[in-house]
Amino acid sequence: MSSAAHTSSETSQDLLLSLAGVTKRFGQLVANNAIDLTVHKGEIVALLGENGAGKTTLMNILFGHYVADEGTVTVAGRDGNLEQLEPGAPQAALDAGIGMVHQHFTLAENLTGLDNIVLGTEPIFRLRRDRSSARAKLAELMAGSGLNVDLDQPVHKLTVGEKQRVEILKALYRNARLLVLDEPTAVLTPQEADSLFAILRKLAATGLAVIIIAHKLAEVLAVSHRIAVLRGGAKVGEMKTSDANHKSIAELMVGREVPASRRTARTPGKPVITLADVTIDRGDSRRSLHGVNVTAREGEILGIAGVSGNGQAALAQLIAGLDKPDSGTVEIFGEKVTKFDAHTFAQNGIARIPEDRHHDGMVGSMTVAENIAIEDVRSAEYQKLGFLDFEAIRKRAEHAIADYDVRCPGPDAPARLLSGGNIQKLILARVLEKSPKLILANQPSRGLDVGAQSEVHRRLLEARQGGAAVILISEDLDELLTISDQIAVIHAGHITPAMPTDSIDRSELGLMMAGQKAAPHAPDAPPATTTTNPGETA
Amino acid sequence: MIRFEPRSNPGPLLVYGVPVLAATIAILLAAIPLALAGAPIVEAYGLMISGAFGSVFSTSEMLTRATPLILTGLAAAIAFRAKLWNIGAEGQLYMGAMAAVAVGSGVIDGPSWVMIPVVIIAGMAVGALMLIGPTLLKTRLGVDEVVTTLLLNFIVLLFVQMMLEGALKDPMSMGWPQSEPIIDSAAFPALLERMRVHIGLLIALVSAVALAIFVKRTVWGFEIRAVGENAAAARFSGISVTKTMILVAALSGGLAGLAGVSEVAGTRGYLATDLSPGYGYAGIVVAMLARLSPIGVIASALFVASVFVGADSMSRAIGVSSYLADLIVAMALLCVLIGGFLTRFRVHFDRKSAQG
Numbered sequence: 063m064s065s066a067a068h069t070s071s072e073t074s075q076d077l078l079l080s081l082a083g084v085t086k087r088f089g090q091l092v093a094n095n096a097i098d099l100t101v102h103k104g105e106i107v108a109l110l111g112e113n114g115a116g117k118t119t120l121m122n123i124l125f126g127h128y129v130a131d132e133g134t135v136t137v138a139g140r141d142g143n144l145e146q147l148e149p150g151a152p153q154a155a156l157d158a159g160i161g162m163v164h165q166h167f168t169l170a171e172n173l174t175g176l177d178n179i180v181l182g183t184e185p186i187f188r189l190r191r192d193r194s195s196a197r198a199k200l201a202e203l204m205a206g207s208g209l210n211v212d213l214d215q216p217v218h219k220l221t222v223g224e225k226q227r228v229e230i231l232k233a234l235y236r237n238a239r240l241l242v243l244d245e246p247t248a249v250l251t252p253q254e255a256d257s258l259f260a261i262l263r264k265l266a267a268t269g270l271a272v273i274i275i276a277h278k279l280a281e282v283l284a285v286s287h288r289i290a291v292l293r294g295g296a297k298v299g300e301m302k303t304s305d306a307n308h309k310s311i312a313e314l315m316v317g318r319e320v321p322a323s324r325r326t327a328r329t330p331g332k333p334v335i336t337l338a339d340v341t342i343d344r345g346d347s348r349r350s351l352h353g354v355n356v357t358a359r360e361g362e363i364l365g366i367a368g369v370s371g372n373g374q375a376a377l378a379q380l381i382a383g384l385d386k387p388d389s390g391t392v393e394i395f396g397e398k399v400t401k402f403d404a405h406t407f408a409q410n411g412i413a414r415i416p417e418d419r420h421h422d423g424m425v426g427s428m429t430v431a432e433n434i435a436i437e438d439v440r441s442a443e444y445q446k447l448g449f450l451d452f453e454a455i456r457k458r459a460e461h462a463i464a465d466y467d468v469r470c471p472g473p474d475a476p477a478r479l480l481s482g483g484n485i486q487k488l489i490l491a492r493v494l495e496k497s498p499k500l501i502l503a504n505q506p507s508r509g510l511d512v513g514a515q516s517e518v519h520r521r522l523l524e525a526r527q528g529g530a531a532v533i534l535i536s537e538d539l540d541e542l543l544t545i546s547d548q549i550a551v552i553h554a555g556h557i558t559p560a561m562p563t564d565s566i567d568r569s570e571l572g573l574m575m576a577g578q579k580a581a582p583h584a585p586d587a588p589p590a591t592t593t594t595n596p597g598e599t600a
Numbered sequence: 601m602i603r604f605e606p607r608s609n610p611g612p613l614l615v616y617g618v619p620v621l622a623a624t625i626a627i628l629l630a631a632i633p634l635a636l637a638g639a640p641i642v643e644a645y646g647l648m649i650s651g652a653f654g655s656v657f658s659t660s661e662m663l664t665r666a667t668p669l670i671l672t673g674l675a676a677a678i679a680f681r682a683k684l685w686n687i688g689a690e691g692q693l694y695m696g697a698m699a700a701v702a703v704g705s706g707v708i709d710g711p712s713w714v715m716i717p718v719v720i721i722a723g724m725a726v727g728a729l730m731l732i733g734p735t736l737l738k739t740r741l742g743v744d745e746v747v748t749t750l751l752l753n754f755i756v757l758l759f760v761q762m763m764l765e766g767a768l769k770d771p772m773s774m775g776w777p778q779s780e781p782i783i784d785s786a787a788f789p790a791l792l793e794r795m796r797v798h799i800g801l802l803i804a805l806v807s808a809v810a811l812a813i814f815v816k817r818t819v820w821g822f823e824i825r826a827v828g829e830n831a832a833a834a835r836f837s838g839i840s841v842t843k844t845m846i847l848v849a850a851l852s853g854g855l856a857g858l859a860g861v862s863e864v865a866g867t868r869g870y871l872a873t874d875l876s877p878g879y880g881y882a883g884i885v886v887a888m889l890a891r892l893s894p895i896g897v898i899a900s901a902l903f904v905a906s907v908f909v910g911a912d913s914m915s916r917a918i919g920v921s922s923y924l925a926d927l928i929v930a931m932a933l934l935c936v937l938i939g940g941f942l943t944r945f946r947v948h949f950d951r952k953s954a955q956g
Contacts, residue, residue, distance in 0.1 A: 128605075382836065384836065403838070404835065404836060404837065404838040406838075407838070408838045409838075416833075421833065422833050423833060424830070424833055425826050425829045425830040426829065427825075427829045428825060432822065432826075436826060436833075436834075436837040436839075437837045439822050439823070440819055445818075445819050448818045448820065449817055449818055450818060450819060450822060452817075
């Protein structure tokens with residue numbers, strides 16, 4: 063760790079931000095309970111915690127979006143004197159040099175990077191725009207930090223990693239002295255994440271203070287100097303990163319021992335779903351597949367690795383029954399599928415876990431019970447002559463809430479009150495309860511905390527053990543390498559043959575995801591599990 | 601500084617109390633234009649109340665006015681629930697009325713228990729078809745239904761005019777562009793002797809209750825709610841969004857058509873181009889005031905009807921423009937929208953501390 067230099071210099075001179083005894087209540091709920099947190103110049107502090115631990119509330123208080131019920135936020139002025147930040151005033155936080163990079167970027171896609179950065183800092187009424195000084199300042203920032211990006215490109219042409227750099231530049235351009243990054247690596251490839259960390263370390267060396275909100279432990283260990291762990295609204299631990307280890311932080315976050323997900327050996331059975339030479343052409347690569355061959359077998363988890371936007375959506379739509387192939391065939395248990403229809407698929411034992419659980423996975427204003435039954439309301443079990451059997455729907459929900467530990471006020475509560483992890487549990491309860499033969503899990507643990515992630519993995523492994531075939535589409539290499547039996551890589555609508563997980567090299571996988579390397583045995587692969595047309599993988 | 605904090609779960613007092621409070625405030629605010637017009641305010645309010653509730657006759661008039669408003673309010677409520685923005689209830693109303701006249705003015709005859717259902721079914725079917733067309737354009741081609749349904753209103757009105765000058769014109773009308781009258785067996789019987797209020801009111805009330813049960817308790821209602829609240833999730837779960845939309849279109853257009861049937865067979869007796877003073881559009885206001893709740897539509901239609909009837913009679917008595925009624929209804933809508941916002945958000949006016 064490169065933290066040694068900073069641990070010694072933590073004098074009050076360098077103190078930049080101090081949160082003291084911050085408490086925030088929402089009715090009965092104590093979102094933040096007497097939290098103390100300090101950040102020094104040149105220090106990278108990781109703020110860890112499960113969903114609902116109070117990270118976001120704390121940052122909202124820092125930014126003046128919420129007013130703390132108790133406690134103070136103190137920021138060192140540019141002259142070094144500590145001053146209390148005016149509560150509930152976002153402008154005061156900005157003026158004090160606190161910058162935020164949100165998980166979902168706040169950039170105008172049709173403007174250039176430069177436009178986005180200077181937006182709002184220029185006077186509105188001026189005939190000629192003089193941006194030479196802005197360019198000079200940005201060139202200096204880029205040179206010092208390695209935040210290189212072509213500022214004259216419209217933002218929509220930039221990669222996700224480049225967009226993030228624009229966001230960081232935007233904050234630095236506004237003279238940020240403290241940068242808060244919310245889940246910065248959620249959208250990056252491993253290589254991009256590494257280069258982000260290198261940049262952050264450089265920036266810290268120049269005196270910038272950084273707070274990273276995160277839940278991926280490995281990354282936090284790699285980049286931060288100090289780690290603060292929140293749980294249930296309170297700070298439950300704080301340590302130097304050099305003293306921390308993976309297991310101890312995970313336990314602090316969750317408050318109990320986290321079972322490591324582990325596959326047990328299992329011989330795969332017969333093929334459940336076979337995609338043969340499937341092509342879906344929708345114009346852009348995000349939604350297209352080109353001559354794809356995929357086979358998933360009983361008792362096997364097939365991981366599909368890839369950087370977001372390489373055709374995962376098309377594959378998921380197809381297996382979810384929401385789209386049909388332009389050419390090629392899909393066979394389920396050896397029978398050619400002719401009717402591509404979400405209802406039919408769901409009723410025929412295909413469990414579908416959507417990528418965007420808020421958008422596709424639940425109807426927020428409907429109750430938890432209704433959301434659990436939503437795929438099956440037409441079945442005789444839950445309706446008579448078209449009238450819903452609320453008793454049956456409720457019973458199933460109560461059962462599911464208990465079995466899957468869905469934390470909610472009850473089956474009749476609106477589903478929008480649930481946290482992300484609990485929504486995912488609700489969806490798992492909806493689809494896994496029916497002992498499916500095939501499970502499509504599209505980014506099933508994205509945005510979930512450690513506890514919920516391990517729960518999702520446990521459930522998927524359990525279903526695999528029970529003989530289900532699982533297609534796991536994920537951008538998280540750790541997840542893929544931990545629970546998949548086989549991994550295939552998707553890039554630009556092409557899918558490589560599946561490779562046994564145990565034979566895979568992590569960095570090689572990263573290169574294949576970036577499209578820079580073909581699968582090791584692509585052209586002459588035996589037609590055993592998954593093959594791609596020769597020439598298609600290039 | 602004013603800050604807004606979302607409320608996690610508004611209680612029933614807030615949900616039901618706010619619209620009532622909003623309506624009350626709107627009526628009180630009417631004192632301002634009344635004062636500007638130089639009218640005696642207390643007397644004007646008295647006249648408004650007695651105009652709507654002062655006698656059996658005035659109450660009957662108010663209920664007669666509320667009948668089509670309940671039906672068009674339901675039409676808007678069910679459509680808006682599914683995010684199908686049906687602005688064409690006015691046109692559907694006229695087409696429903698015309699269908700009722702086409703079958704109910706002597707082409708066929710029979711006992712009342714046959715003829716009344718016949719005109720109702722004809723009107724509802726035509727009204728439904730009027731909305732199914734734009735809905736198919738929306739689901740298949742992505743054509744904005746706000747535009748198509750709105751413009752259809754004008755087409756329908758001109759079409760009705762054309763028919764009243766031609767095929768449907770009553771030869772006995774001495775040149776007036778109006779249809780032949782609805783025959784007695786197809787006419788909606790009055791509820792009270794020598795009063796205008798007719799069984800259309802009962803039909804409207806039953807429709808509201810039936811729609812409430814339908815939305816809350818049936819599979820189709822479940823699917824409508826799911827599609828309306830989150831079409832993506834509904835589609836993902838296997839609900840056919842297109843089929844659901846068409847069902848909603850049939851219900852909404854059918855209810856608007858029924859409003860036309862009720863007006864022509866219950867209130868007016870024949871079709872003319874002044875059959876509706878904008879009931880189709882007012883239905884949208886009624887539905888919004890009711891927050892799209894079918895039962896709430898009954899209350900808000902009664903409110904809107906009493907404002908209209910009361911203000912009408914008051915304006916005649918003291919010579920203030922009857923546009924005052926429109927003003928009150930508009931203010932009520934604004935108040936309800938503001939109220940709806942305040943139901944969802946808590947407001948803090950404080951600057952420094954936020955204790956309690």
